[in-house]
Amino acid sequence: MKVSPNPNKEYISLALGDPTHYGNFKIHENCVDAVITQLKSYKANGYVPSVGVESARIALAKKFSTEEAPLTSEDIVLASGASDALSLAISVLCNEGQNILLPRPGFSLYQTLSESKGIECRYYNLLPDRNWEIDLDHLSSLIDEKTACLLMNNPSNPCGSNFTRQHLESILSLCEIYKLPVICDEIYEDMVYGGNIFYPIADLTKTVPILKISGLAKRYLIPGWRVGWIFIYDYNNILNEVRAGLASLANLILGANSLISSALPDMITNTPQSFYDETNKSLEENAKLSADVLGKIPGLHVIVPQGAMYMMVGINIEEFKDIKNDIEFSEKLVQEESVLCLPGKSFHYPNYVRIVTTAPAEKLNEAYQRIKEFCARHHV
Template identity: 35%
Template sequence: MENGAGNGMAVAAAAAAAAPAATWNFAPNEALLGLTALSVRGVLGRVKAGMVAGGGARPVIPMGHGDPSVFPCFRTAPEAVDAVAGALRSWEHNSYSTCVGLEPARRSIAKYLSHNLPYELSPDDVYLTSGCAQAIEIICSVLARPGANILLPRPGYLFYEARAVFNGMEARYYDLLPEKDWEVDIHGVQALADENTVAMVIVNPGNPCGNVYTYEHLAKVAETARKLGIFVITDEVYAHLTFGERKFVPMGVFGEVAPVFTLGSISKRWLVPGWRLGWIVTNDPNSVFQRTKVVDSIKSYLDISSDPPTFVQGAIPNLLENTKEEFFDKTVKILRETSDICWEKLKGISAITCPSKPEGSMFVMVKLDLTCLQDIKDDMDFCCRLAKEELVVLLPGYKNWLRITFAIDPSSLEDGLDRLKSFCLRHSKPTK
C-alpha cells in the first residue's frame, strides 16, 4: 500500500508539472508596492545595497537613522531595566492587555504629560500603542475618508506620507523654513488647506531638522489650525531632548485653541526603541474629539490591532516614577557634545551647508551643493556612493538635502564626518 500510494503521488506530481500554468485569483496589494521609497527602512536598504559585506578593516558609521541604543554611551536607565524585570517577575503581566492599554500605565502617562500642561489629563485621554509608528498608523487610518488630505512638513518624517497614501489620503506638503530655524510656513499652510483638509502634522523637537519651536510659534500654529477648522497632530517622540537655548513646549498647551493629538513614546528619551511602547493622547479640553466621534474610531481601530507588550505596559508606572534626572541629564549632555562636533566639523566640508545649529532631537539637515561635485546626480546618489566608498550611512532628505544623526558615540561621529569630508574632496570639481 505504501509503495502504491507513493507511486500515485509521483504520477500526480508529474501530471501537475506538465499541466499548463493556472490562472490564480490572488494578487498583491498594489498600494504597498510603491511604499518602500516612503519609509526610512526602505531608503536605508537602498543606500546600503552597494556596501561590501563585512566592511573590510573600517567599521560602518550609522549616521542615517536614529537608534543610539547600539552605542554603550547611550544605554537606558538602570531604573527602566529594573521596572521591566520587576514586571516580568511579578507574574502579573503575562496576559492580554485591554485594547486601549493597562489602566495603571495610562494613568502614569497622563500624570507624566500633565506636568507641562495647564490642565490635567486623565487615563481616558491616553491610548497605548506599539511605539509611535503604530500611533501614526492608527491616526492616519482613523482620518481616512474619500477625498481627505493631510498637511505634512517638508522636510519631515517619511512614515506619515507612507501611512497617509496607503490609507487613500492625499499628502500635501508645507515647507519648513531653514532661514527661520525651520519654522512652519504659516502662509503656506493656509494656502494648502481646503474643505477636505483634516489635520496638520508638526514634529517638535524636529526630526530631521533638529529644531525646537518657541511658545510663540506654536501659538501661531494653533491659531492657524483653529481658523482652518482642522486639528494638530504633534509628534513629540523627542520631547525634552533639547540642548540649546530653547526649552521644549508641548503643543498640548494650546489644546483649548485647537484640539491636539499628541504622539509620543519611551523610545528616544529612555533610549529603548525596541521596547515598542508609544501613545496617542487627546489634548482636547473642549471635547471636540468626543463630539466628532474621532475617539470612538480610535477605540474601534484598537479593537482590531495588536497591543504593545503587556509586561512593558506593566513596567511603565515604575519606569516613569523612578528614573533619575541624572540619567536624562547625561543623555542631553552627550547629545549637546555630539551636536557641537557635528556643527563644527560640517563647517569645514565643501559642498555641504548647515543652515542652523541643532537644538533638539538627534538630527540635523544639511544642504548639498551639487555644483561643487562631479559625477554625483542627486542626494540619493550621493548617499549610495558615500556608503559604498566610505562605509558612512547618511539618508537623503529632499531636493538635495541630507539627513544626519549625531546620536552616536562621539569618536565614531568624528570618524564619520572625517570620512564624509574625504568623500566630498575626492568628488569635488577641479578648480580652474
C-alpha cells in the first residue's frame, strides 16, 4: 500500500506480528540473566555445530519429549529463527517442480520460501464458519503424484485459530491415506486461551512423519533473538535421508546464534510457568476486547480467536458505498484514521483484514473507535 497516514492523528499499527512492538509484552528477567551469564562466561562467542549447540538440543529434547512423541537431541536441528527452520524443512522435503500444500489464508512467508525454490504452491481452504478448520475435501482434491508434503500452521497466523484433537486426527488420517509427510508450524504452541487446548500434532500419530517447526520468538517474546528449531518425528525410519539432508542444509548458515543457543537451556528450564500464564492472560483479554468491540461495528464480522495474537475481521463489502475490496478498505483507513491493518489479500483471502491484538488496551480502544467512525462514514 502506497498511502500516507493522516498527519493529524497518531499512527497506530495493528499490522506487525511482533509482540514487543509497543513494549507492553516483556521478556522474563530469567532470560535476560541467562544471556548475561553466557556473555560473561566468554564461552559462547565462537562458531557452533551447524545443527545446533548440543546442550540446547538436549534441553529441548528433555522439555518437549512426551510419552506419545519421544525426542532425543539427534531429532533436533537448530536454525536462525523459525523462518529459517521452515526454509530448511521445505528445502529438504520438496524438489523443484513438485508442489506443496499451503493454507489459505496463511502466512505469506510459506509462499515466498516455496516459490524461491521452484516449488508450486497449492492452497487449501480454511473454513471461517468452522473456526478456520481445514476443508479436507478441498485439500484432497489438490493432491497428485507431485505433491511433496502438507504444510500446516497451528495455532494460526493470521487466523488466531487452534485445531481440536478430532480435527488434527482427521488431518493425519488423510495424510496416512496419501502418504504425505507434514511440516507443522507450531511457533504459537501453547499460546491458546478461552478454554482451548493445544495438541502437538506429533503426539497423535505413530505413522505420519512430522517435521515440527517452533522457536523462542513468540512464546518467550523475543522474535529478534533468532533461534528456532525443527523436531523430527519419524518412528518408521522413513526420513533417514531427510535427517542427513537437514544436517547438510544446516551448513548454509553455520549454526544458529551461539549466544542465545547457549543461554537456551537456562531459559526454557528456569522461566516460571507464571510468565507463560500471564502472557496468555493478556492475549486473551486483548482478544476478547477486540472481538467485543469490532463485532458490534456495522459492516464488519469477526471470527473470535482461540490462540496466537491475531484476529481475522471480515468486511461485508456490499454494505459499503465507496469501498470495493479489502485493499481499498485498508488504504482508506490509513489515509483517514492513521490505523494500519493488513488486507486479507496478503494472506490470499480477500475482503478480510488481519488485526494483531498485542497493542496495549488503550491503543486498541483508540484504534477501534477510529475504525468504528471510519465504517460509519462509508457504510450505506
